[in-house]
Amino acid sequence: MSIHAQSQDFGENPLEVRDTDHYTSEYVHSFVERWDQLIDWDARASGEGNFFMEVLREHGARKVLDAATGTGFHSVQLLRAGFEVTSADGSPAMLAKAFENARQRSHILRTVHADWRWLNRDVHDYYDAVICLGNSFTHLHDDNDRRKALAEFYATLRHDGILILDQRNYDAILDRRVEPTHNYYYCGDNVRATPEYVDESLARFRYEFPGKEVFHLNMFPLRKNYVRRLLREVGFQKVTTYGDFQETYHDKEPDFFIHVAEKSYVHGGEEE
Incomplete structure (x- = not known):
């Protein structure tokens, strides 16, 4: 699909689209152009603070692969x-x-077009850390795809590297039908991101922008x-999980979970 495509196409029944390979066609040019209205860089930077930088520095990471740069x-x-x-993206x-x-913003990105399932075919290097943020991992609809992607992340990490991966709190949405508050991740004014349909194998989100523009993502x-x-x-x-950047939280409260997974062997280490 051309990067200049303007409209999404989910076919006659969008609930049937539970396929990893469909996500690239969901990010049509017109949706991508609106994406920063949804994120609001300044508000998100304020909400996150230095969380990711501190985690990376704590683990001695300097060289980072942003696997879902958006x-x-x-x-x-x-x-x-x-x-x-x-910076990589599919x-x-x-x-x-x-x-x-x-x-x-006076920076030149080193970019790579890559599918996580075959990441090391396109990314020929080793990193201190891989980050996969923005709820991006939920674009993988198949268990084997998820395992393959994680194995590729693992392989591109140095022996003491870390993976930082985030996700929505789908447990709260599935079990209690709780709508996200968007206090941290989706901070844009006059923009709504709401779950339109949810079952155990599909979360279909509706994104409404000013001017009555509507887009969807199936995750x-x-x-x-x-x-x-x-x-x-x-x-x-070792896997440490944070809720909205806090290590102590109640499961029903966070919009997002952030997992910090350590590759190096820690003798007697316990997962948190």
């Missing part, structure tokens, strides 16, 4: 903080927008403990 928010934040960053439209956003509603188990089964030795 429109470039975290890549630019990390470059500003002095990290060496490679959407050419997102990569083009990220490069433009970074250039406007897989990952449960927190399932993701933690996958991380361990792929080989990560």
Whole structure:
């Protein structure tokens, strides 16, 4: 699909689209152009503070692969903080927008178009950390796809590297039908991101922008403990999970979970 496509196409029954390979066609040019209205870079930076930079520095990370760069928010934040960053995404439209956003902020991104399932075919390097943020991992609809992607992340990490991966609190949405508050991640004014349909194998979100523009994304509603188990089964030795950037939280409160998975073996280490 051309990066300049303007309209989404989910077919006659959008609930049937539970396919990993469909996500690149969901990020059409017109949606990508509106994406930063949804995010609001300044509000998100304020909400996150230095959380990711502190975690990376705590683990001695300097060289980072931003595996889901989107429109470039975290890549630019990390470059500003002095990290060496490679920015990857599966959407050419997102990569083009990220490069433009970074250039406007006096940074040049090193970009790579890559599918996580075959990441090391396109990314030929080793990193201290891989970050996969913005609820991006939920674009993988198949268990084998998720395992393959995590194995690729694991393989591109140095022996003491870490993976930082986030996800929506789908447990709260699935079990209690709680709508997100958007206090941290989706902070844009006059923009709504709401779950339109949810079952155990699909979370279909509706994004409404000023001017009555509406877009959709179909994602897989990952449960927190399932993701933690996958991380361990792929080989990560320790997994620490934060809720909205806090290590202590109640499961019903966070909009997002952030998993920090450590590759290096820690003798007698316990997962948190």
